[in-house]
Amino acid sequence: MSDDSILNTAVIGCGGHARHHFGMIADEPRLHLVAAADIDATRLEQAKTQHRPDRTFADYREMLDQCDLDLVYVVTMPGHLLPIVLDCMARHLHVSVEKSPGMTSAETEEMATAGRESRGKAIVSFNRRYFPEVLAVRRLVQERGGAVHCSGTYNKTLSLIGTPAMAGIAPDPVICDAIHHVDLIRWLAGPTPERAARAVAVHSEVADGERAGSHRHNAVIRFDTGAIGTFMSHYGVGFRIQRAEVHAEDFSAYLDLTRERACELYAAERGGSSSALDEPLDLDAVGGPNFNETSHFANCIFEDTEPWSTLDDAVVTMHLCEAIRSGHKGPL
Numbered sequence: 572m573s574d575d576s577i578l579n580t581a582v583i584g585c586g587g588h589a590r591h592h593f594g595m596i597a598d599e600p601r602l603h604l605v606a607a608a609d610i611d612a613t614r615l616e617q618a619k620t621q622h623r624p625d626r627t628f629a630d631y632r633e634m635l636d637q638c639d640l641d642l643v644y645v646v647t648m649p650g651h652l653l654p655i656v657l658d659c660m661a662r663h664l665h666v667s668v669e670k671s672p673g674m675t676s677a678e679t680e681e682m683a684t685a686g687r688e689s690r691g692k693a694i695v696s697f698n699r700r701y702f703p704e705v706l707a708v709r710r711l712v713q714e715r716g717g718a719v720h721c722s723g724t725y726n727k728t729l730s731l732i733g734t735p736a737m738a739g740i741a742p743d744p745v746i747c748d749a750i751h752h753v754d755l756i757r758w759l760a761g762p763t764p765e766r767a768a769r770a771v772a773v774h775s776e777v778a779d780g781e782r783a784g785s786h787r788h789n790a791v792i793r794f795d796t797g798a799i800g801t802f803m804s805h806y807g808v809g810f811r812i813q814r815a816e817v818h819a820e821d822f823s824a825y826l827d828l829t830r831e832r833a834c835e836l837y838a839a840e841r842g843g844s845s846s847a848l849d850e851p852l853d854l855d856a857v858g859g860p861n862f863n864e865t866s867h868f869a870n871c872i873f874e875d876t877e878p879w880s881t882l883d884d885a886v887v888t889m890h891l892c893e894a895i896r897s898g899h900k901g902p903l
């Protein structure tokens with residue numbers, strides 16, 4: 572680090588999703604945007620005018636050679652992540668890796684193995700884990716002894732993911748995209764503030780539609796915590812809906828993460844009445860309403876702690892996505 576209190580930061584891949592990372596970097600006072608790289612000149616120019624990095628590069632390797640960096644966000648499509656992430660790790664930089672972290676769990680494992688040799692830390696951008704509403708609900712659930720059941724729904728209209736147009740660039744939709752809610756139910760079922768649950772068995776039914784990309788999954792998952800999870804993801808249906816629920820003894824939370832985040836909470840008295848809880852979620856107890864993956868990663872770097880979504884943990888989520896996609900039935 573050139574200045575001990577500031578992380579010199581760069582972004583590789585300045586496409587549609589990168590604007591969220593640029594926004595979080597701008598909002599985090601401990602990060603300074605030193606550089607951005609993209610092979611697409613138009614996107615690089617847009618990033619230059621909209622997000623004002625000190626320097627821009629068509630070749631990310633030149634950027635790594637010429638800039639004094641601490642932290643790099645790699646925001647390319649999954650099929651392009653692996654060599655870039657490995658290059659950053661070989662230079663001992665801290666790295667944020669987009670989801671899905673590679674095309675397959677084998678690629679995620681390769682990144683995780685390289686990460687062990689690096690002095691830099693790596694976080695996988697499973698951003699749902701860092702939503703303050705999700706963290707506040709998790710806290711309530713863990714105070715009540717942990718999740719007994721959780722579920723995730725992730726439905727979308729037809730997109731290019733899962734079609735020949737995305738071959739080699741993006742894996743199947745449940746791995747590339749609905750992975751968010753596969754990971755989220757692991758996280759909601761997690762037994763401690765830092766740990767996600769691991770699936771020990773899954774029963775998945777896959778029934779794809781006739782159109783390319785209309786992938787359909789229904790899965791029941793048993794976790795190592797004893798909780799049961801259910802997961803539904805259908806592409807090529809009527810609307811984009813992202814919901815989750817989690818239940819503990821005498822407690823239920825229903826989360827809508829489709830657009831504006833909303834949460835309904837319910838609690839029951841033993842042998843008595845049940846009611847909706849009126850008090851708002853305590854977001855201040857989990858880092859405040861603006862907490863996000865970027866603030867968490869900066870905390871981890873400055874405090875020398877492990878991110879909640881490491882590459883090793885992402886391997887577990889990738890294996891579960893692959894099991895769901897393949898219609899696996901039985902122990903994992």
Ligand SMILES: NC(=O)c1ccc[n+]([C@@H]2O[C@H](COP(=O)([O-])OP(=O)(O)OC[C@H]3O[C@@H](n4cnc5c(N)ncnc54)[C@H](O)[C@@H]3O)[C@@H](O)[C@H]2O)c1
Pocket residue numbers: 583584585586587588589608609610611614629631646647648649651655669670671696698747
């Ligand atoms: N967390 C979320 O909610 C969320 C949402 C959308 C997309 N994503 C993820 O973000 C990533 C990017 O998605 P997107 O929609 O922005 O894709 P995109 O295609 O719009 O952008 C990717 C960019 O990477 C650039 N690129 C590719 N190879 C490069 C290289 N070697 N050097 C420099 N730049 C390179 C491309 O030119 C492109 O501009 C994907 O992995 C996707 O899964 C996450």
